[in-house]
Amino acid sequence: MPAGQRPGGRSARVRAAVLTAARGLLADGYAELTVERIAQAAGVNKTSVYRRWTDLEGVLGDLLSEYASEVVPIPDTGDLGTDLEELALLVRRGMTGEPGELITALATSAPRNPRAAQVVRGFLAERFRLAEAVVDHAIARGELPQGTDARAAIEVLGAPLFLRLLVVDEPIDEEFARRTAAATTAALRAGVFEPR
Amino acid sequence: MPAGQRPGGRSARVRAAVLTAARGLLADGYAELTVERIAQAAGVNKTSVYRRWTDLEGVLGDLLSEYASEVVPIPDTGDLGTDLEELALLVRRGMTGEPGELITALATSAPRNPRAAQVVRGFLAERFRLAEAVVDHAIARGELPQGTDARAAIEVLGAPLFLRLLVVDEPIDEEFARRTAAATTAALRAGVFEPR
Numbered sequence: 209m210p211a212g213q214r215p216g217g218r219s220a221r222v223r224a225a226v227l228t229a230a231r232g233l234l235a236d237g238y239a240e241l242t243v244e245r246i247a248q249a250a251g252v253n254k255t256s257v258y259r260r261w262t263d264l265e266g267v268l269g270d271l272l273s274e275y276a277s278e279v280v281p282i283p284d285t286g287d288l289g290t291d292l293e294e295l296a297l298l299v300r301r302g303m304t305g306e307p308g309e310l311i312t313a314l315a316t317s318a319p320r321n322p323r324a325a326q327v328v329r330g331f332l333a334e335r336f337r338l339a340e341a342v343v344d345h346a347i348a349r350g351e352l353p354q355g356t357d358a359r360a361a362i363e364v365l366g367a368p369l370f371l372r373l374l375v376v377d378e379p380i381d382e383e384f385a386r387r388t389a390a391a392t393t394a395a396l397r398a399g400v401f402e403p404r
Numbered sequence: 405m406p407a408g409q410r411p412g413g414r415s416a417r418v419r420a421a422v423l424t425a426a427r428g429l430l431a432d433g434y435a436e437l438t439v440e441r442i443a444q445a446a447g448v449n450k451t452s453v454y455r456r457w458t459d460l461e462g463v464l465g466d467l468l469s470e471y472a473s474e475v476v477p478i479p480d481t482g483d484l485g486t487d488l489e490e491l492a493l494l495v496r497r498g499m500t501g502e503p504g505e506l507i508t509a510l511a512t513s514a515p516r517n518p519r520a521a522q523v524v525r526g527f528l529a530e531r532f533r534l535a536e537a538v539v540d541h542a543i544a545r546g547e548l549p550q551g552t553d554a555r556a557a558i559e560v561l562g563a564p565l566f567l568r569l570l571v572v573d574e575p576i577d578e579e580f581a582r583r584t585a586a587a588t589t590a591a592l593r594a595g596v597f598e599p600r
Binding site for chain 2: 325363387395
């Protein structure tokens, strides 16, 4: 390292190289992914990868946190039904790309890897929390009563999409996302998520 | 084997012993479960287990098919909302017991084990298909229009429960099951699952 370069410079470059390599290899599927291949593609020693990330799930968790830190726009059209539909379509788009692959990989390794479980739960909790704004905006507009359980409604909207991603082997198409959103809107309008 | 004993007698006893052992050990959690331990508890040679079931997921899949073959009553009270609520409570009870442990174990090994994936998908598809009767009965009573998509409605009802089982680390309590059912009922009554 040249004298005067800021501490962490090399470390940051190694991280970027490893995450970029993981991202590239993940495009070929999770089944073929190993720490050894990532290290090779990144041009670093595999022991460096193990020292920093412990295992494959550690690398993937770090990559997922990169996605999670990207700003995703939360729909705010002034209409609850439209906002929920756009939200479902946004979630669907995320799932059909790299974050979907990553969530699947991490969720499925979770029972044997507490850190992976923590990363996935944290990711979902943060995404659900952000999405609650759609319901909160409807409450602020007077479209829904105060006290409506935004978290529960968002869970009903997101669950069918995540279940297809993780278990059910059927396409997550736009029609499916729209209908899931419509079901949530109907339940909200019927007062299912109001305080009793 | 004594002369005259029917073929398959020993084979059936080995299967029963192995499944009983797996069931007993599963109560201590999936993380500790191995083919070796199951074989030891069943009093059979581990090579016999590998020959018959190939791997741990093979044994668990066979055990799940045992649960799947048990007859589960489908609620038929004459009221859609009540039927869906009772259905959600039944699903919840199954999840909080041994079948829930098994589904989690198999679903999470699925990406690296196509047979496990097949078993879980088959189990869910069969359960969803059976549950569709609740919607079909409501159609037959005239409570819902012909052509209502029973499968989609059952997926919206079941998904939040399965997502909590597999990923989200929050309790699957009766209140949660009831609310999921109420959301599905509201969506059905609002026409979300009707043909367009």
